[in-house]
Structure formats: structure tokens, C-alpha cells
Amino acid sequence: xxxxxxxxxxxxxxxxxxxxxxxxxxxxxxxxxxxxxxxxxxxxxxxxxxxxxxxxxxxxxxxxxxxxxxxxxxxxxxxxxxxxxxxxxxxxxxxxxxxxxxxxxxxxxxxxxxxxxxxxxxxxxxxxxxxxxxxxxxxxxxxxxxxxxxxxxxxxxxxxxxxxxxxxxxxxxxxxxxxxxxxxxxxxxxxxxxxxxxxxxxxxxxxxxxxxxxxxxxxxxxxxxxxxxxxxxxxxxxxxxxxxxxxxxxxxxxxxxxxxxxxxxxxxxxxxxxxxxxxxxxxxxxxxxxxxxxxxxxxxxxxxxxxxxxxxxxxxxxxxxxxxxxxxxxxxxxxxxxxxxxxx
Amino acid sequence: xxxxxxxxxxxxxxxxxxxxxxxxxxxxxxxxxxxxxxxxxxxxxxxxxxxxxxxxxxxxxxxxxxxxxxxxxxxxxxxxxxxxxxxxxxxxxxxxxxxxxxxxxxxxxxxxxxxxxxxxxxxxxxxxxxxxxxxxxxxxxxxxxxxxxxxxxxxxxxxxxxxxxxxxxxxxxxxxxxxxxxxxxxxxxxxxxxxxxxxxxxxxxxxxxxxxxxxxxxxxxxxxxxxxx
Numbered sequence: 001x002x003x004x005x006x007x008x009x010x011x012x013x014x015x016x017x018x019x020x021x022x023x024x025x026x027x028x029x030x031x032x033x034x035x036x037x038x039x040x041x042x043x044x045x046x047x048x049x050x051x052x053x054x055x056x057x058x059x060x061x062x063x064x065x066x067x068x069x070x071x072x073x074x075x076x077x078x079x080x081x082x083x084x085x086x087x088x089x090x091x092x093x094x095x096x097x098x099x100x101x102x103x104x105x106x107x108x109x110x111x112x113x114x115x116x117x118x119x120x121x122x123x124x125x126x127x128x129x130x131x132x133x134x135x136x137x138x139x140x141x142x143x144x145x146x147x148x149x150x151x152x153x154x155x156x157x158x159x160x161x162x163x164x165x166x167x168x169x170x171x172x173x174x175x176x177x178x179x180x181x182x183x184x185x186x187x188x189x190x191x192x193x194x195x196x197x198x199x200x201x202x203x204x205x206x207x208x209x210x211x212x213x214x215x216x217x218x219x220x221x222x223x224x225x226x227x228x229x230x231x232x233x234x235x236x237x238x239x240x241x242x243x244x245x246x247x248x249x250x251x252x253x254x255x256x257x258x259x260x261x262x263x264x265x266x267x268x269x270x271x272x273x274x275x276x277x278x279x280x281x282x283x284x285x286x287x288x289x290x291x292x293x294x295x296x297x298x299x300x301x302x303x304x305x306x307x308x309x310x311x312x313x314x315x316x317x318x319x320x321x322x323x324x325x326x327x328x329x330x331x332x333x334x335x336x337x338x339x340x341x342x343x344x
Numbered sequence: 345x346x347x348x349x350x351x352x353x354x355x356x357x358x359x360x361x362x363x364x365x366x367x368x369x370x371x372x373x374x375x376x377x378x379x380x381x382x383x384x385x386x387x388x389x390x391x392x393x394x395x396x397x398x399x400x401x402x403x404x405x406x407x408x409x410x411x412x413x414x415x416x417x418x419x420x421x422x423x424x425x426x427x428x429x430x431x432x433x434x435x436x437x438x439x440x441x442x443x444x445x446x447x448x449x450x451x452x453x454x455x456x457x458x459x460x461x462x463x464x465x466x467x468x469x470x471x472x473x474x475x476x477x478x479x480x481x482x483x484x485x486x487x488x489x490x491x492x493x494x495x496x497x498x499x500x501x502x503x504x505x506x507x508x509x510x511x512x513x514x515x516x517x518x519x520x521x522x523x524x525x526x527x528x529x530x531x532x533x534x535x536x537x538x539x540x541x542x543x544x545x546x547x548x549x550x551x552x553x554x555x556x557x558x559x560x561x562x563x564x565x566x567x568x569x570x571x572x573x
Contacts, residue, residue, distance in 0.1 A: 091449065094448075096506070098448065098449035099449060099500075101449060101451045102451065164452070164453075164454065165454065168411040168414055168454075169411055169415055172411035172415065173415075213409075214528070215409060216411070217409045290501065291501040291504070291505075291529060292533070292534070321500075321501050321502075322501070322502055326505075
């Protein structure tokens with residue numbers, strides 16, 4: 001098979017389907033907009049989060065400029081919490097690139113935990129806008145590359161709308177109460193993810209970053225969080241990925257058990273060990289450092305790292321987190337080139 | 345003065361209270377320590393902090409995780425709040441004031457709070473700027489308070505880069521300033537490249553570093569006492 005025999009989109013979809021492909025794709029399920037891409041359009045980062053055309057232009061630019069094999073929206077992690085009623089900060093007063101954050105929490109203390117899901121969740125905040133962006137991307141580059149969208153995991157979303165200290169302590173002290181909240185979060189995420197699927201997203205990445213074993217015990221993960229991840233993946237129709245940051249080998253088996261089509265791990269995780277744990281059949285995406293390698297490494301280090309990821313057994317070369325926008329163009333090109341020339 | 349046996353018992357109680365995240369026991373232990381005439385510093389360092397050291401070990405061996413760490417910290421603060429007003433300050437030869445906060449764009453403050461706790465324990469004057477702190481604010485607060493230590497925290501790669509600017513600004517205004525950076529994406533390499541004086545990659549490392557720092561302060565204090573004695 002030659003490089004030209006399949007499009008990036010086919011390569012990604014075939015990978016999810018378990019069919020033979022020429023080489024691992026180089027893509028992501030998380031943010032990958034670059035300063036270079038923004039510059040091309042003269043967009044300010046703070047402005048692209050709330051304008052569908054600007055977001056679509058920026059999201060497509062990593063493919064158009066570098067051949068990155070996907071386009072992914074949203075860029076920030078606040079869409080779900082915003083739809084649930086949180087106010088967000090996009091830092092429009094700053095020239096520097098900062099990702100939006102949540103300004104106010106819905107739940108501060110234990111007695112505020114009984115909230116209701118809005119019945120019109122699918123049209124609140126920027127959910128409709130994301131659908132529009134996905135539609136624009138489909139029209140623009142949808143035949144060439146897979147279009148991805150991401151939602152948070154239930155625990156991470158709970159951490160967005162609830163004071164994190166309280167959430168963590170109650171996860172330990174009152175798991176029943178937190179379980180109830182997580183079930184509600186899962187229901188909200190299903191509604192939103194389904195909207196993205198309907199709009200044409202090819203794959204959905206569920207980012208359960210807050211549930212890393214650096215923070216929570218594998219036991220708490222299995223008992224408290226896994227059931228709701230399972231619920232989400234059972235409802236998704238398109239291809240799917242579960243991403244968790246940090247050292248995840250103690251829960252890698254649970255990540256596969258969640259029902260996600262692939263598991264995504266970051267650079268702190270030993271992927272050779274992960275591969276041993278999950279077997280040859282499960283799809284494993286990872287795990288280069290999107291800042292220390294891609295942004296501040298030399299092109300040689302970038303090439304070496306990509307080769308190493310593939311030799312270590314990942315099925316797709318994929319960053320450990322959002323790609324930090326200031327990635328030097330030569331590093332992005334080096335990454336793509338190294339993956340494209342790789343043959344097993 | 346309490347008998348040696350009673351002192352031991354109270355210290356053990358405070359230590360266990362922290363390890364078992366038992367706020368009630370911490371309160372009782374601290375009150376008992378005052379009633380029995382224990383030296384408050386002794387109760388803090390050899391009771392509460394000694395418990396926290398064990399918590400650090402449990403965290404490292406993955407018996408404890410962040411929720412447990414937070415609950416242990418709560419228990420420590422209950423005892424500390426009771427004991428602290430009775431501590432007579434010793435001149436340790438260090439100025440002991442610190443500006444601490446999570447950089448703008450980042451709303452995570454757990455690691456920062458753990459480090460802050462250890463500064464509180466050590467009797468530092470802590471100027472806590474909170475989370476999502478505009479970068480200029482660090483420089484402003486350092487100048488205002490004349491603190492000789494600034495701690496910056498960032499939990500995400502996407503906010504870590506802001507720390508470089510703060511380090512540059514601080515060092516430009518005051519070359520002698522000591523700066524510690526912390527958070528999941530931080531590495532020795534980054535600390536070195538950006539000119540920070542110390543770093544901690546996670547809450548446990550931060551806890552260990554802070555305990556080490558306090559242990560050396562304790563040593564200084566003991567030496568000062570010896571000289572005095």
C-alpha cells in the first residue's frame with residue numbers, strides 16, 4: 001500500500017474499524033490549533049471560541065498547513081459546564097494565548113449538590129455553535145480528514161461545575177452522593193456528544209483527565225467513575241476514545257473495559273507496559289509530550305520521539321494533551337514527516 | 345509540665361489524627377497539648393508534621409491519593425489553628441514570608457494549597473493570591489510585601505508557559521528573589537531553563553520538598569536554641 005492509496009480520513013476510520021492500514025495515523029482528539037494557523041487568518045485566540053466560522057477556519061488549519069490528520073473542536077474544556085449554567089472567562093483582555101476557564105461554580109458545598117439538568121441542554125451555551133462548526137468542517141475538509149469532537153468525562157465535568165476540593169473529599173466520604181451527580185453528568189454528556197455525532201463528527205474523545213491515578217485510587221476509579229463512562233460509551237454510535245492524563249497503567253484495563261474504541265494516554269505513562277496490560281487487540285493512542293517535545297524540542301528530538309512512540313506500540317501517534325499553539329512549524333512538519341515515512 | 349509519657353501520648357495522638365484524617369482527634373490532641381503545657385512548636389512539628397510526613401509516605405506508596413491528602417490537611421489545620429496562637433516566634437535567621445498562587449488561566453489550586461499548608465506550619469507569613477492570578481499581580485505583591493520567596497503553580501501545560509514571564513519579571517526587578525514553580529507539567533529541565541530556583545511536579549513532591557524545607561528550618565531553630573541555652 002502506498003501513502004496515496006488512502007486519505008487520512010480513511011486511515012483513521014479503518015484504524016477504528018480494525019482494518020489494515022499502511023501506517024499509524026498522526027492525529028488527535030484534543031485541541032490542536034496552532035499560532036501559525038491563527039496568524040494565517042489574523043484571528044485572536046480569545047475570539048475563536050465563540051464564532052463558528054473563525055473556529056472552523058482555525059480548526060482546519062492544522063491539516064491545511066501541516067497535514068495533521070484530523071480537525072477537532074471545541075478548543076476549550078468549558079462547553080459542557082457553560083451549557084449547565086457556568087459562566088466562562090475567555091481572557092479577551094490578554095494578547096497571550098490562554099484557554100477559557102470556568103469563572104463560577106454551580107456547587108460549592110455539599111448541600112448545594114442537588115442540581116437539575118436543564119431540559120434544553122442541547123441548545124444551551126455553545127452546543128449549537130459546535131454543531132455548526134462541525135458542519136462547516138465537514139464541508140471544508142470532511143472528505144480528506146476525520147472530524148473529531150471532544151466532551152469531558154463525568155468526573156472531570158463534575159470538577160468544572162463543583163468546587164474541586166469538595167468533590168474529591170466527598171468522592172471518598174460520600175461516594176453515593178457523588179455517584180448520583182456523576183450519573184447526571186453522564187446524562188448531560190450523552191446529550192451533548194449525540195449532538196456532535198448528529199452534526200457529523202467521525203469520532204468522539206471523552207476526556208476524563210481529572211480521574212488520573214495521580215489523583216484518585218484505581219479502586220475509586222473502578223467503583224465510582226467507570227460505571228458512568230460505560231454508560232456514555234454504550235450510548236455513542238460513532239468511533240470513540242477515552243483519554244486520561246498522568247500515570248494510567250493501573251487503570252488501563254478499566255479504560256478498555258469502559259467500552260471506548262481506543263484508549264489515549266499521556267507521556268507520563270509507560271506505553272510498553274500499557275500494551276502488555278491491554279493486549280495486542282485494543283487500540284492505544286499516544287503519547288508524546290505536546291509541550292516539552294513538540295514546542296520546545298529540536299526537530300531531531302521530535303523525530304526521535306515519534307519513532308519511539310510507534311516502536312513502543314501505539315496505534316496512532318497522538319499527543320498527551322492539547323497541542324500548545326506556539327509549536328514551531330518546522331517541528332510540526334518534522335512530526336508529520338517522521339510518521340509518514342514509518343513502516344512497521 | 346507534662347510527664348514524658350504524657351507528652352509522647354499527646355504527640356502520638358496528634359500524629360495519628362493527621363494520618364487518620366480525624367479532625368476531632370486533632371482538636372482534642374491540640375487542646376490537650378496546651379492544657380498539659382507542651383511546647384506548641386513541639387506539638388506542631390513532632391505531632392502534626394510528623395503525621396504529615398507519614399501521609400507523604402502513604403501517598404508515595406499509593407495507599408493514599410489526593411482525597412485522603414486533602415482530608416489529612418484538614419485535620420492538620422484543625423490542630424494548627426489551635427496551637428499557632430501560642431507559638432512564640434523564634435528568630436530563625438530567615439525572613440519567612442512567601443507569595444504563592446496559581447497562574448492566570450489555571451483554576452487548580454490543590455497542589456498550591458498543600459505547599460501553602462507547609463509554609464503555614466513553618467510559621468511563614470503567607471500571601472496567598474489564590475488561583476487564576478494575573479501574572480503582574482505576583483510581581484506587584486512581591487514588591488509590596490518584600491517577600492523573598494515566590495511560589496508559582498500551574499496544573500496544565502496550557503498555563504505553565506505563563507510562569508516564565510513571571511520569573512523573568514521578578515528576576516529583573518529583584519535578582520535575589522527565590523522562585524519555586526510547581527504543577528504536573530513542570531520538570532527540572534523547565535525550572536532550569538526558565539531560571540526558577542526549585543520545582544515540584546506533584547503534590548507529593550511538593551509535600552516532600554516542603555517537609556524537607558521545614559526540617560532544615562527546624563534544625564536552624566534547634567541550633568538557635570542551643571546557642572541561646
